[in-house]
Amino acid sequence: MTTTPQGHEDRTGTGYIRDHETHPPLDFPGYRSTALRHPKRPLQLLPHLLTEVTGPLLGEGRLGELDHDLTRQHEGEPQGQRIIVHGQVRDSDGQPVPHSLIEIWQANAGGRYRHTVDNWPCPLDPNFSGVGRTITDSDGRYRFVTVRPGAYPWKNHDNAWRPAHIHFSLFGRAFTQRLVTQMYFPGDPLFFQDPMWNSIPDEKARERMLCRFDYENTEPEWALAFEWDIVLRGREATPFESEVDDD
Numbered sequence: 422m423t424t425t426p427q428g429h430e431d432r433t434g435t436g437y438i439r440d441h442e443t444h445p446p447l448d449f450p451g452y453r454s455t456a457l458r459h460p461k462r463p464l465q466l467l468p469h470l471l472t473e474v475t476g477p478l479l480g481e482g483r484l485g486e487l488d489h490d491l492t493r494q495h496e497g498e499p500q501g502q503r504i505i506v507h508g509q510v511r512d513s514d515g516q517p518v519p520h521s522l523i524e525i526w527q528a529n530a531g532g533r534y535r536h537t538v539d540n541w542p543c544p545l546d547p548n549f550s551g552v553g554r555t556i557t558d559s560d561g562r563y564r565f566v567t568v569r570p571g572a573y574p575w576k577n578h579d580n581a582w583r584p585a586h587i588h589f590s591l592f593g594r595a596f597t598q599r600l601v602t603q604m605y606f607p608g609d610p611l612f613f614q615d616p617m618w619n620s621i622p623d624e625k626a627r628e629r630m631l632c633r634f635d636y637e638n639t640e641p642e643w644a645l646a647f648e649w650d651i652v653l654r655g656r657e658a659t660p661f662e663s664e665v666d667d668d
């Protein structure tokens with residue numbers, strides 16, 4: 422059986438061994454909910470047969486015209502600083518990943534999610550749902566327009582605040598290939614106390630979750646811009662929360 426220098430085995434038989442420096446462990450004591458959420462039994466390889474790789478898939482034609490623009494999904498305009506978030510999705514060889522569905526979800530400008538269990542005293546914004554989706558173009562590029570999310574208090578530990586972040590879900594050619602990650606903003610003062618940020622062992626890997634302020638692509642009198650490339654595999658891989666794990 423193949424093993425890594427750290428002694429991890431390829432238990433899924435795929436030849437792929439999770440990089441334990443880049444990706445968070447499935448159970449991380451500091452992130453309390455993982456104790457209840459993480460799988461307790463070894464993962465089983467799900468062979469990708471015709472059913473898994475052919476359907477169902479969201480194609481270009483099924484996207485709404487404004488799905489990528491979270492500032493224009495309601496009658497009025499949401500509160501907050503407009504931002505453009507854009508970048509490229511690449512594979513382990515640095516090749517662009519075209520025609521791939523990306524979904525995002527986030528808190529509003531004040532840091533509140535439109536979610537039944539989020540009821541901290543920060544107002545919901547009637548003009549902001551916080552969800553969007555798009556498909557990468559032929560060069561693997563994506564672009565969202567949204568508002569900068571606020572920090573979110575989540576009671577995971579004493580005085581716990583999540584740094585501002587946007588959740589990303591990426592589908593490959595099939596729903597069985599879904600990867601989930603988060604994008605953070607540079608210079609956030611809350612990283613030191615965030616168990617999710619700190620669950621990534623390698624500091625360089627953590628930094629691959631940071632977007633870059635992109636002055637060139639700001640839109641005058643409208644929106645700031647941030648660039649964030651996502652790498653699916655290999656030495657430059659973006660940390661993912663959901664992935665094949667060989668623990």
Ligand SMILES: O=C(O)c1ccc(O)c(O)c1
Binds near residue numbers: 454573575583
């Ligand atoms: O795991 C959670 O409970 C949780 C809550 C809010 C977040 O923004 C988040 O990223 C995770």
